[in-house]
Amino acid sequence: MLNFMENIPEIPLAPYVSKFTSWISDTFAFLFDPLKNEFGDGLEDFADMLAAVPPVIIILIVALIAFFISGKRIGLASFSLVGLLLVWNQGLWEELMLSFTLVLVASLLSIVIGVPIGILMSKSKAAESIITPILDFMQTMPAFVYLIPAVAFFSIGMVPGIFASLIFATPPTVRFTNLGIRQVSKELVEASEAFGSTGAQKLFKVELPMAKPTIMAGINQTVMLSLSMVVIASMIGAPGLGREVLSALQRADVGTGFVAGLGIVILAIIIDRFTQSFTGKKRV
Amino acid sequence: MSIIKVEGLSKVFGKNTKQALKMLEEGKTKEEILKLTNSTVGVNRTSFSVEAGEIFVIMGLSGSGKSTLVRLLNRLIDPTEGKVYIDGENLAAMNKKDLRRVRRTKMSMVFQNFALFPYLTVLDNAAYGLEIQGIDKVERNEKAKKSLEMVGLGGYLEQLPAQLSGGMQQRVGLARALANDPEVMLMDEAFSALDPLIRKEMQDELLDLQETMKKTIIFITHDLDEALRIGDKIALMKDGSIVQVGTPEEILVNPANDYVKKFVQDVDRSKVLTAFNIMKRPETINIDKHGPRVALERMKEEGISSIYVTDSKRNLKGYVTADDASLALKADLKSLVTILKTDAPTVTKETLMNAIFEISHNSTVPITVVEDGKLLGIIVRGAVISALAGQSEVNRNHA
Numbered sequence: 001m002l003n004f005m006e007n008i009p010e011i012p013l014a015p016y017v018s019k020f021t022s023w024i025s026d027t028f029a030f031l032f033d034p035l036k037n038e039f040g041d042g043l044e045d046f047a048d049m050l051a052a053v054p055p056v057i058i059i060l061i062v063a064l065i066a067f068f069i070s071g072k073r074i075g076l077a078s079f080s081l082v083g084l085l086l087v088w089n090q091g092l093w094e095e096l097m098l099s100f101t102l103v104l105v106a107s108l109l110s111i112v113i114g115v116p117i118g119i120l121m122s123k124s125k126a127a128e129s130i131i132t133p134i135l136d137f138m139q140t141m142p143a144f145v146y147l148i149p150a151v152a153f154f155s156i157g158m159v160p161g162i163f164a165s166l167i168f169a170t171p172p173t174v175r176f177t178n179l180g181i182r183q184v185s186k187e188l189v190e191a192s193e194a195f196g197s198t199g200a201q202k203l204f205k206v207e208l209p210m211a212k213p214t215i216m217a218g219i220n221q222t223v224m225l226s227l228s229m230v231v232i233a234s235m236i237g238a239p240g241l242g243r244e245v246l247s248a249l250q251r252a253d254v255g256t257g258f259v260a261g262l263g264i265v266i267l268a269i270i271i272d273r274f275t276q277s278f279t280g281k282k283r284v
Numbered sequence: 285m286s287i288i289k290v291e292g293l294s295k296v297f298g299k300n301t302k303q304a305l306k307m308l309e310e311g312k313t314k315e316e317i318l319k320l321t322n323s324t325v326g327v328n329r330t331s332f333s334v335e336a337g338e339i340f341v342i343m344g345l346s347g348s349g350k351s352t353l354v355r356l357l358n359r360l361i362d363p364t365e366g367k368v369y370i371d372g373e374n375l376a377a378m379n380k381k382d383l384r385r386v387r388r389t390k391m392s393m394v395f396q397n398f399a400l401f402p403y404l405t406v407l408d409n410a411a412y413g414l415e416i417q418g419i420d421k422v423e424r425n426e427k428a429k430k431s432l433e434m435v436g437l438g439g440y441l442e443q444l445p446a447q448l449s450g451g452m453q454q455r456v457g458l459a460r461a462l463a464n465d466p467e468v469m470l471m472d473e474a475f476s477a478l479d480p481l482i483r484k485e486m487q488d489e490l491l492d493l494q495e496t497m498k499k500t501i502i503f504i505t506h507d508l509d510e511a512l513r514i515g516d517k518i519a520l521m522k523d524g525s526i527v528q529v530g531t532p533e534e535i536l537v538n539p540a541n542d543y544v545k546k547f548v549q550d551v552d553r554s555k556v557l558t559a560f561n562i563m564k565r566p567e568t569i570n571i572d573k574h575g576p577r578v579a580l581e582r583m584k585e586e587g588i589s590s591i592y593v594t595d596s597k598r599n600l601k602g603y604v605t606a607d608d609a610s611l612a613l614k615a616d617l618k619s620l621v622t623i624l625k626t627d628a629p630t631v632t633k634e635t636l637m638n639a640i641f642e643i644s645h646n647s648t649v650p651i652t653v654v655e656d657g658k659l660l661g662i663i664v665r666g667a668v669i670s671a672l673a674g675q676s677e678v679n680r681n682h683a
Contacts, residue, residue, distance in 0.1 A: 185397075185399070187395045187396070187397055187398075187399040188399050188401065190355075190360050190393075190395065190399065191393065191395055191399035191401075191412075192412075192416075193360055193387070194358055194360060194387060194391075194392065194393035194470075195387060195388065195392060195393075195412060195413040195416050195460075195464070196383075196384040196385070196386075196387035196388030196389075196413070196416055196417070197384075197416050198384065201416055205401075205412075205415075205416075206401065209401070209403050210401075210402075210403075
């Protein structure tokens with residue numbers, strides 16, 4: 001009696017998903033192909049352009065910005081300086097630029113997509129109750145799983161990496177935008193309405209400025225998740241530091257793996273501190 | 285002319301609003317309706333009108349529906365039923381565009397916790413209402429600056445709200461509300477978050493401003509003393525209904541029911557009752573007709589030790605004491621002129637009780653209430669004390 005499952009045939013869930021994925025891949029090929037080609041070329045051009053700039057110039061600029069955003073203290077600036085010089089010294093500069101390009105583009109897209117969805121969620125209860133479980137799904141599904149449809153849609157390279165990263169890294173921006181707007185004090189919203197604001201005026205003059213610190217915290221998380229995804233995406237051919245780690249793993253080469261990993265850490269810390277400094281710590 | 289007219293305005297929160305409204309008509313209470321329909325009655329069929337230029341205070345305890353009511357007036361909350369006329373336009377039936385126009389030009393609001401935008405300077409905060417209307421920067425800054433100067437913050441234009449004290453922040457709130465020169469100002473517990481001294485200062489300042497501005501102000505408060513102090517009219521709310529509307533004095537002197545009576549019994553009556561409310565008709569003698577003998581007899585009859593003296597037109601001349609009158613009688617004087625004393629304490633009929641209390645404490649004779657030289661009445665010390673205790677019947681002012 002306890003074995004009643006034996007009598008129920010297995011639901012062919014996996015084949016369904018596979019079929020569905022290839023259907024999407026075939027049906028929207030007209031969309032995916034140009035994305036894969038044009039967009040992919042654009043990304044590579046951008047990375048090449050960055051790599052063409054003498055590293056020392058980029059390093060100095062980053063260190064200078066670090067100096068100013070950290071309130072004219074030298075901690076972050078000297079870390080950036082030494083860290084980036086080390087990456088250069090290890091011959092990983094080009095990889096660093098590729099990884100940075102991936103993170104930058106993936107994060108920007110996440111923000112462009114995530115913030116409006118978050119706004120929509122904050123304005124509509126229905127939207128919130130539909131989108132929340134989708135976000136839960138996106139965040140709890142193991143990140144590797146996204147690599148499979150990414151390959152199906154965009155084959156290998158940078159574009160599928162960015163696609164997987166989008167799915168994995170957008171949720172925090174959506175969630176925090178929603179949260180940030182919902183947290184705006186009721187009185188402030190009332191004040192804005194009582195003076196005759198339109199919906200857009202209320203959003204741009206009150207809700208978004210008030211929610212900005214929370215939204216920025218979400219964006220910071222999104223950027224960090226993109227970075228981790230960019231490394232994972234090396235499994236589907238995304239270039240950059242991740243690929244070095246992966247190849248070291250395959251050759252059991254501890255040293256090379258560690259150095260490439262260190263490069264990722266350095267990039268992560270710099271990006272994290274840079275985005276955090278926009279989180280709205282206003283000096284009064 | 286009434287600028288705001290509210291007719292049968294109700295708000296029910298919840299899903300079964302129609303059913304709840306029907307039950308209200310049937311006379312069911314808020315609790316019964318909540319139990320049966322799971323809907324909360326916020327405001328229950330209120331009707332009132334507000335005259336242009338008056339301070340209309342809506343007062344009640346928390347949960348009485350006063351904050352909901354004020355939000356129905358500018359439709360921050362949509363009414364379930366009823367009409368709100370502002371300058372003859374029914375706000376409750378307006379489309380969004382017209383509603384925005386009314387909010388922008390005719391009414392503004394001041395909030396309990398100031399509701400200033402923390403990322404904007406004081407000047408930009410005050411200019412918010414104008415910015416929303418698309419008025420260009422130079423003009424709106426000028427207007428905002430003017431209204432900030434009116435509330436005494438001309439020197440703080442570039443500060444952020446967080447740098448100001450609570451009282452100053454609320455002045456910014458006030459300036460913001462004044463900047464678009466509305467006809468009606470809604471003030472929702474505007475001074476309740478301030479400490480008592482600052483609150484009193486702000487009340488005074490509002491009254492001063494009102495002297496020159498003559499706005500129509502709807503002021504929400506839970507503090508009866510505040511209501512009595514600033515209100516030209518007070519509407520007392522309970523369970524979403526208005527229990528009584530009247531001048532502060534009418535509410536105090538003539539409470540509509542036991543609830544209002546209970547509500548006002550703790551009030552500091554000395555700040556509300558005036559000389560007129562507690563004076564009584566004086567015993568007087570006429571200086572042109574009467575001499576010491578009549579004066580003495582009158583005092584004996586009434587059991588008093590002094591008596592006020594007027595002329596035939598009731599102009600107050602002074603008073604005589606029993607001792608002086610009997611000495612004059614022995615000396616066979618016919619006139620009261622020589623023994624007339626003129627140092628009687630005098631107040632007007634508008635003098636507040638707390639001032640009278642001080643005077644009566646230092647005086648041996650009753651206080652006279654005088655208008656244009658004529659004696660209206662006198663106040664004996666006992667009347668002051670029993671009125672302060674809330675025990676005596678007091679005169680109702682229908683003047």
